[in-house]
Amino acid sequence: MKTYNLSLEPDPEIPRLQMLSVDVVEVPIVDVLQRGIHPVWTFEDPATLQEAFVERLNAVDVKIPHLEQLDYCGNVDALAQARYYQGKSPFQQLVEHLNHGLRFVSNLTYVDLLNIAREQLRKRWNRQTAYRMLSASHRDFDAMRSLVKAKDKRVKISGYADFDNYDLSEILSLDDFADHEQVLIREGLPVINFRTTDFLQRVVDNQGRLRLAERIPNFTLVHPPQMVYLRDSLLYYGEWRQGTVHLHPDLGRALSVRPKARELAQKWRTGEGEYCFTTTPARVDEMLASGDFRVAFPSLDYRRDRQPAKAQASIPGCRVDRYSVGGYLRENAAMGQFKDILREFGVSMSGRKEDLVEKIAQLAVTEYEQHEGELDAFFGDHRFVRIRTGSQETGRPFPVLENHLLRNMLLAMYVQKHLRANTILEADYSNETYDPLDLARALLQRNITIHGAFLPAN
Template sequence: MKTYHLSFQPDPVVPRFLQLAVGRVDIPAADVFEKGVHPIWNFEDPSTLQEAFVERLNSPDVKLPHLEQLGYCENADAITQARYYQGKSPFEQLVEHLNHGVRFVSHLTYVELLDLAKQRLRATWDRKVAYTLLGATHPDFDAKRSFVKARDKRVKISGYADFDNYDLSEILSLDDFADHEQVLIREGLPVVNFRSTDFLLRVTDEQGRLRLADRIPNFTLVHPPQTTYLRDSILYQGECRQGVIHLHPDIGKALSTRSKAREIAERWRTGGGQYCFRTTPARVDEMLTTEQFRIAFPSLDYRKKREPGKAQAAVPGCRVDRYSVGNYLRENAAVNTFKDVLRGFGVSLTGRKEELVEKLAHLAARQYEEKAPELDDYFGENRFVRIKGGNHETGRPFPILENHLLRHMLLAMYVQKHLRGNTVLEAGYSNDTFDTLDLARALIQRNITLNGAFLPVV
């Protein structure tokens, strides 16, 4: 990571005055997290960086009280809507902007300020400087002409163009403007807005690195390090607490990123953790060196407290299968349906429908007695509880007797005989209210019904 390094350099016109110089230097991640050194992490700076920097520049404690009273410590402004331009970040542009209007001094009295202005005016004295001072002190034509003629009565001036006929630097002297001290200061010096050099102590650490906060503990890491957050990206929410880095991946619902998150945790953790893990600031530096991660500080705000983002991971949907008894034959079914079933077991198909229904009941009773051991084995190993919601259309069929023509009838009979308390289905319980034949008749004739679904007991 890098940060801005700030220092002073002499003004090229008045070396006693200092202006800001800015550069970029490498910094360890620990100095950001634990010491608050400002991090550079992309082409743009947080908008509050400029605001906070200028706010400190305009603070009364870095202004010179005796000069402020005279109007030489005016507030500076930030750059509005600054963008990365010609290789310079918004903050670097801000420094350039401030260098056009602010100078820094360790100490400066008004007398010294005036003397510096006079020195420079004398050093640059010529007809242009003389005319500038004349115009600044005597704005209208008559006043200008009277002032010049008072110094040399031979001068003949009837219009503005006549001033060009004379070298005013030979007619006028700097002492002629001695009563106009503010004009001399304004015209003699390139910048007349001052701050104490103590300002740098308010915005940098002992190494001159930009620092506007005590700590910057929250950050994000993105893998891979593209500038656009893509679907296969892993976003880590990071926080430094007491010198330990805590990284939490935001893996949402994307199961495809979880194996990658496990690999990253295994590679960079210093303790346990399959997805979320702890590491050190030094290892964060190593992670950035691999160029497989991009760091950012989206919650960094120098004006107000902002809550950092929260990592999220969706728990995969948890499904519990529910089972139900399928639709079995009842007396309202078509005659041919009864015949199809009876035919499958070689039962005679003669007789009225009532007789066919009775034949089906006897067939079901015999088949039940034959399949009861198989049913006991299955329900002995698999216990179920009944719930009211559900029916044969919403539940899965029990995975037994799958090719039997009377599968659903036999299961309905078994459930009715082994449902304890109308809730728990278990092989070890038996309800002897009906014998097998009567139970088959009751189900076919709809004297008893079976509703609800069954959940497995784990």
């Protein structure tokens, strides 16, 4: 396991100003799990690492009040869409980015800042520096020319290009800009954005290791350690709990990985468990050092609480079939459908639609009486329980009257008559509320509907 080690080092030009420095160092996994040391496990970083780090950098209590009032403690931003590049992770790139525009100071007053700026300007006082100071402190050409001519009446300046004809560092001095303190600071310092050096203690432990959370108890291990998850890969969900690491393999439906899971549990466990097992952080370090596992922290999120995924395992061959009454003819069906059925049973197809509906009802009663014995035999051997009454709950067809044109209609009539307490479907119970013809009419007219799925009860 690795982590980031942060420290402050003096600015090469101005040692009193300090910059961030970052290195990658080894860390035992127990310090990640128990103490919240940030884990570095891949070339990339969690997206929220930069956000959380910058959020702490922008906190009020790490800014310097008297400098913030002068706008010398501006907010900083995270890098947008940073990726691993030229051997540097996004976080390492963030540190570089911050060092271009931010310094850390201790007990620095505004007067100190001004004196440092003056000292830096004196060190590099030349014609270019003098011209930058002149143009930054005087907004227009006339003001710039007036200052230069006030210092040396011999100069002749009629346009901006004429300033290049003179070495302004010999005409002007730093004292000429004493009243332009903000210009002195802006031109004299490499950056003008500051934080207190106390910030570092907010984001590292006593060894300088990056720490933005109290604990990081959840992780995953993949065996073998390829970056691509293979068919026979084993994924373990790990959790640090009460001083012990609990490892649960995600077995899913694949039977092929289970012997390997038993083998790994036997090799690395410190307690019991054929598949799921407990072990120590030191043993997890050994697992990683063996080269047989790859560690990751997919639920690590510094901005919001994310619940880790859970391991799953399927039990093969365990299935309960469910059944339902399929769709049957209703009065709103097209006349052609009624005629097709009547034709098959040799019943007259003449009359209006309501006449055809009545003929179907009478036909259903006739067919029901003919096949009631077959239905009694099937449901006498098979009891069912209705599990839901929602119209969307369906199942496979009951395996009876499979070639009958009015199969579902007859099943609907039977279920309605033999459904006890609206739940138990059995042949020995009979509801005499409807006679067969009234029941057939009610089903056709949608006064009664049969919903839900049925599970075998024996």
